Amino acid sequence: xxxxxKIKNIGVHLLLSVLAxxxxxxxxxxxxxxxxxxxxxxxxxFFPKEYTLNNYIKLFTDTQILNFPxxxxxxxxxxxxxxxISTFFVLSVAYCMSRLRFKLRxxxxxxxxxxxxxxxxxxxxxVYYILKAIGLSEGAMxxxxxxxxxxxxxxxxxxxxxxxxxxxxxxxxxxxxLDGATKWQVFTRITIPLSKPIIVYTVLTTFISPWVDFxxxxxxxxxxxxxxxxxxxxxxMLEKEYVDNWYTCFAAGAVCISIPIAILFILMQKxxxxxxxxxxxx
Amino acid sequence: MKKRRIAAALMTAALGITALAGCGSGxxxxxxxxxDKISTTIxxxxxxxxxxxxxxxxxQTMCDSFNNEHPxxxxxxxxxxxxxxxxxxxxxxxxxxxxxxxxFANDQLQALIDAKAIAKLGGDTEDYVKNTNxxxxxxxxxxxxxxxxVPFTTNTWFMYYDKSKFTESDIxxxxxxxxxxxxxxxxxxxxxxxxxxxANDCLxxxxxxxxxxxxxxxxxxxxxxxxxxLVSMVNNPNFVNDAGGVGIAGLRxxxxxxxxxxxxxxxxVKEILGNNFGAVQLPKVKIGGxxxxxxxxxxxxxxxxxxxxxxxxxxxxxxxxxxxxxxxQKHYDLRGVIPCNTELLKTEQIKSDALVTAQNNTFxxxxxxxxxxxxxxxxxxxxQNFGKSIVNxxxxxxxxxxxxEDFYKLINSSIIK
Numbered sequence: 001x002x003x004x005x006k007i008k009n010i011g012v013h014l015l016l017s018v019l020a021x022x023x024x025x026x027x028x029x030x031x032x033x034x035x036x037x038x039x040x041x042x043x044x045x046f047f048p049k050e051y052t053l054n055n056y057i058k059l060f061t062d063t064q065i066l067n068f069p070x071x072x073x074x075x076x077x078x079x080x081x082x083x084x085i086s087t088f089f090v091l092s093v094a095y096c097m098s099r100l101r102f103k104l105r106x107x108x109x110x111x112x113x114x115x116x117x118x119x120x121x122x123x124x125x126x127v128y129y130i131l132k133a134i135g136l137s138e139g140a141m142x143x144x145x146x147x148x149x150x151x152x153x154x155x156x157x158x159x160x161x162x163x164x165x166x167x168x169x170x171x172x173x174x175x176x177x178l179d180g181a182t183k184w185q186v187f188t189r190i191t192i193p194l195s196k197p198i199i200v201y202t203v204l205t206t207f208i209s210p211w212v213d214f215x216x217x218x219x220x221x222x223x224x225x226x227x228x229x230x231x232x233x234x235x236x237m238l239e240k241e242y243v244d245n246w247y248t249c250f251a252a253g254a255v256c257i258s259i260p261i262a263i264l265f266i267l268m269q270k271x272x273x274x275x276x277x278x279x280x281x282x
Numbered sequence: 283m284k285k286r287r288i289a290a291a292l293m294t295a296a297l298g299i300t301a302l303a304g305c306g307s308g309x310x311x312x313x314x315x316x317x318d319k320i321s322t323t324i325x326x327x328x329x330x331x332x333x334x335x336x337x338x339x340x341x342q343t344m345c346d347s348f349n350n351e352h353p354x355x356x357x358x359x360x361x362x363x364x365x366x367x368x369x370x371x372x373x374x375x376x377x378x379x380x381x382x383x384x385x386f387a388n389d390q391l392q393a394l395i396d397a398k399a400i401a402k403l404g405g406d407t408e409d410y411v412k413n414t415n416x417x418x419x420x421x422x423x424x425x426x427x428x429x430x431x432v433p434f435t436t437n438t439w440f441m442y443y444d445k446s447k448f449t450e451s452d453i454x455x456x457x458x459x460x461x462x463x464x465x466x467x468x469x470x471x472x473x474x475x476x477x478x479x480x481a482n483d484c485l486x487x488x489x490x491x492x493x494x495x496x497x498x499x500x501x502x503x504x505x506x507x508x509x510x511x512l513v514s515m516v517n518n519p520n521f522v523n524d525a526g527g528v529g530i531a532g533l534r535x536x537x538x539x540x541x542x543x544x545x546x547x548x549x550x551v552k553e554i555l556g557n558n559f560g561a562v563q564l565p566k567v568k569i570g571g572x573x574x575x576x577x578x579x580x581x582x583x584x585x586x587x588x589x590x591x592x593x594x595x596x597x598x599x600x601x602x603x604x605x606x607x608x609x610x611q612k613h614y615d616l617r618g619v620i621p622c623n624t625e626l627l628k629t630e631q632i633k634s635d636a637l638v639t640a641q642n643n644t645f646x647x648x649x650x651x652x653x654x655x656x657x658x659x660x661x662x663x664x665x666q667n668f669g670k671s672i673v674n675x676x677x678x679x680x681x682x683x684x685x686x687e688d689f690y691k692l693i694n695s696s697i698i699k
Contacts, residue, residue: 222364
């Protein structure tokens, strides 16, 4: 019996290791490529023959043609602001849908569900013309435009947060209201502190989507290279004129853009664990 | 309830008015006092390299000297980054709000015309284009007899090779080369793959490449033979498919002795091969038993004027200036951009440049002007898939006939019923 179990365990672990290797190898390869000393998009070996830090140095210092540091800054600014606004929107909408009862609640939820089924970029040309009409398609206003695009309609993604809020007992709210709390106070003092996991989730998703978006950035930035985001920059590095010189820098860029996400995740994870340990006593 | 509805209507109206007001202020051109001196802003979009400090800021330098040469105009320049091959993606999105003068690759001409984003050039400029360029180049920027851009360089691909591995006589025939050493060729991209069909007298959109209704004629034996030649090449153990940078990587590692690419790879290839650097026009290849000349698609890069520009005279003059002999010379000096001005091509300095010679020989002897007609858009993806089927062995010498027939029907689906 024990032997049988052992064999089964070995089999399962073998399978899992193979899957893990398959899954991790592309990421591992990108990291290796970012330290590769040989130029070019293709090499005949998996492991580089020589290692160097020059790709990272070039990425952040060779800014004349592809200004990666600037793009990185632009994207970070846009993503942070969009993340804050979107998180607030999502949580507010979710709270309203979960706690308040009003006439159009059900229809609005249905509409949100249906609208959510359409990919956002379907409206990209329309969005561009609206932004142009209100004068947001030129100069520094491009940043504002991108923030608006990424955060403006984020409220519609309230479903998961609403589901979470629904699990917080209403009696807690009621007790607070009996003590004289307003709806806003209930939201900020009771619901939010009890919902850290869902806040973590919302912050992460609302940060990542502007951070990696390509389509809207491309449609709205057009020829304004000063306001390009990292996604456009990385895409440019793969154009035929640049690919041979920039491919290893592209890999370095890919590693760099994962850093803010990783930092955010590590910071947020602390929050996540804390809230799980201080369980709700209903 | 009713009040609310009225309020909503009012708000919608207000929004609409703001939107319209926004439209009005789109252009920044303001006429100067009483019309004697025009002061305006001209937006110019060019590629990033032309605006980089390390390349001597060709675009800015040229625009500034243009401004100095025209005291009657007071121009402020605004620069944007949009490479020649991106023009057809970026400009038609909103021609009114695009550059007044921009650079484009001629294969996008039809798309730009359809979007009403490119102006016909007449008068002086038209004469200038016609008189200073070879007829093939003039042809590449004209549609129905009208000229749409001021060409400044040719755009095609040719062969780079390692002089220590191939002799002068080897490089005349692809078959000889393949028998001797490894050769990389990008068969999975229509731009390169088509050279076999073009070599075997297949006509793309009629004799002059402007007849959309004629379609791409790869029917019958001539198409089948070209496919068979492609299959035999792939079956050769010395063939390397140059997908995803394999060719230049092989050259770097010494495992590939020749590969096909364009002037954009010049610096890298020169660095790799050093004294053994060789660049020549395309070789011949055996198709259906006889040696046929491979032919590359060729085009030009040119400077366009946006018809939405307020001061057409300034924009046209600027386009002409940026495509002038002096500007091309400067472009060559600063960035090695191959000129196309016929006078300039006669100068010793340019004649002795190996890259220029290779590109221009290809352009003159072993190329076909790439059609700009709309039907061409339906070609690239099927061509890519066709190339892939050859590489992965789906297409063989035996089924080449029917597969070519299928390919023929696919790329002409709008013409063949």
